[in-house]
Amino acid sequence: MAQRMQQAVEEGQQQICEGLEAFEPEARFRPDRWTREEGGGGLTRVLEEGQVFEKGGVNTSAVWGTLPARMAEVLKVDALPFFATGVSLVVHPQSPYVPTVHANFRYFALGEDLSTPEDEWFGGGADLTPVYPTLEDVQHFHQQWKDVCERHEAVADYPDFKEQCDTYFYLPHREESRGVGGIFYDYLRSDPEALLAFTKDAIQSFVPAYRPIVQRRKDRTYGPPEVAFQRIRRGRYVEFNLVYDRGTKFGLETKGRTESILMSLPLRARWPYNHTPEPGTPEARAAWFFTPRDWLQLSAADVPPAE
Numbered sequence: 463m464a465q466r467m468q469q470a471v472e473e474g475q476q477q478i479c480e481g482l483e484a485f486e487p488e489a490r491f492r493p494d495r496w497t498r499e500e501g502g503g504g505l506t507r508v509l510e511e512g513q514v515f516e517k518g519g520v521n522t523s524a525v526w527g528t529l530p531a532r533m534a535e536v537l538k539v540d541a542l543p544f545f546a547t548g549v550s551l552v553v554h555p556q557s558p559y560v561p562t563v564h565a566n567f568r569y570f571a572l573g574e575d576l577s578t579p580e581d582e583w584f585g586g587g588a589d590l591t592p593v594y595p596t597l598e599d600v601q602h603f604h605q606q607w608k609d610v611c612e613r614h615e616a617v618a619d620y621p622d623f624k625e626q627c628d629t630y631f632y633l634p635h636r637e638e639s640r641g642v643g644g645i646f647y648d649y650l651r652s653d654p655e656a657l658l659a660f661t662k663d664a665i666q667s668f669v670p671a672y673r674p675i676v677q678r679r680k681d682r683t684y685g686p687p688e689v690a691f692q693r694i695r696r697g698r699y700v701e702f703n704l705v706y707d708r709g710t711k712f713g714l715e716t717k718g719r720t721e722s723i724l725m726s727l728p729l730r731a732r733w734p735y736n737h738t739p740e741p742g743t744p745e746a747r748a749a750w751f752f753t754p755r756d757w758l759q760l761s762a763a764d765v766p767p768a769e
Contacts, residue, residue, distance in 0.1 A: 463654055464545050464576045467569040467661070468524045471549035472505075474567070474665035475522045478551060479507055481669035485514040485676060496719055500527035506722045510729065514560070514680050518553040519725035529572070532715055542580065545571045549665060550709075552726040553672075558692035559679040561592035561599065561641070562699060563672050564726070566709070567661050584657045585648035587623065588668060589631050590675075591641030593695045594688070594744055595751035597765050599675045600642045604757050606671035607645045607664075614660035616653065623647045628754035633702055638752040640702045691745050693732035700731050744768065 479491045489512030497503035504523030509515055524547040534541045548568030555562065565588035573580035590603045604624070611620035627646035632639050650657050703710050703726055713723040739745035750766050 463579075463582065463658065464547065464569070464571055467658060468547045470658070470662045470665060471522045471524075471547055471567065474549050474662075474668075475505065475507065475520050477666065478520050478549075478668055481673060482509070482515065482518055482520075482553065485680065486512045489513065489515070491518070491520065494721075496722070498525050498527075498719075500525075502526050504719075504722065506719075506725060508725060512556070514556060514676065516554050516556045517729050518551070520549065520551040521722050521725060522549045523547060523722075533712070536712065539572060539581070542572045543574055545576055545579075548586070550726075551668075554696065554728040555676070555680070557680055557682065558593045558684050558688040559682045560676050561590050561595070561679075562696075562728075563591070564589055565668050567665050569658075569661070582651065582654060583648075584650045584654075584661055586661065586664065587627055587644060587646035588664070588671065589627055589641055589644035589646065590672075591695075591699060592748075592751065593692045594748055595642055597757070597760060597762060599678070600751065600757050601760075602674060603642070603644060603671055606667055608758065610660070610664050610667045611645065613663060614656065617650060617656045618647075618660050620645065631702065633698060633706070635705075636698065636701070638698075638749070639754060640698060640752075642751055642757065643754060690732065691739075691748075693730055694734065694737055695748075696728040696731040697733050700727055703727060 483490055489509050491507035491509045494506040494508065495503065496506065502523070502525035504521060506519065506521045509518045526545045529541045529544045531541060546568065548566060550566035552564045553562060567586035569584050571579040571582040588607060590600065592599065608620040611618035611623060623645035624643060627643045628639065630646050631641065631643060710723055747766050747768060
């Protein structure tokens with residue numbers, strides 16, 4: 463299982479990078495291979511200042527050793543030998559009309575013998591963070607993940623995973639969601655073979671979930687006001703990742719590789735004091751989307767009209 467999952471994430475990284483690079487005339491993901499002294503390593507691939515993507519990172523890792531005391535405490539397990547592998551990605555586009563996107567898919571095992579681990583589980587998810595959301599984009603993204611879950615209904619539950627995503631990607635101090643959600647899950651153990659099949663399908667489904675949105679929005683004209691609002695919303699992304707994100711906090715606390723952990727942060731963000739969009743503006747309308755909703759049951763008539 464460990465070897466097959468590692469192969470799946472490495473193949474997925476290549477497929478995702480190729481899918482994103484197809485939008486770029488020149489920019490490419492630069493590889494940065496690293497090793498972990500305690501065991502294992504990974505490959506960080508980062509694209510910056512492209513024509514379509516301001517910054518994108520697609521990381522894989524496969525690490526092993528003895529579970530650090532801090533990690534054992536969080537997981538509420540003994541400090542056993544462990545193996546962990548996964549792929550994680552964040553993409554911040556140039557255009558304010560193309561949403562930021564995040565996804566990760568991971569596997570964790572405990573025990574001396576990985577062929578018969580004492581415990582093993584899967585986790586992951588994908589979520590969309592638009593600056594100027596549209597119902598068309600939100601519904602396309604959610605429908606893709608609903609379809610994936612329904613293809614693996616024995617182990618995947620879209621309504622449950624959506625609710626977990628809405629709960630997790632929330633900024634209590636702002637009383638708003640980071641974006642429009644997607645799916646999120648963790649500690650899935652019920653059927654490892656079925657979960658591996660679901661994970662492989664989910665990894666392969668990322669590009670189809672995101673590519674049509676990029677294609678629709680990347681050439682729309684924008685100017686300084688839209689960029690200014692984009693950077694304010696990017697600030698919300700930074701707040702979540704540095705204050706609430708479990709992966710970021712845990713990685714920094716356990717002295718993980720800092721550059722790979724903070725790869726998720728945008729190149730540019732703003733925090734103007736007490737910013738409040740003017741009523742009736744597209745920026746004010748965007749706030750309607752930053753509350754969890756049953757997106758796939760909505761119609762255009764349910765969305766506040768554009769001014």
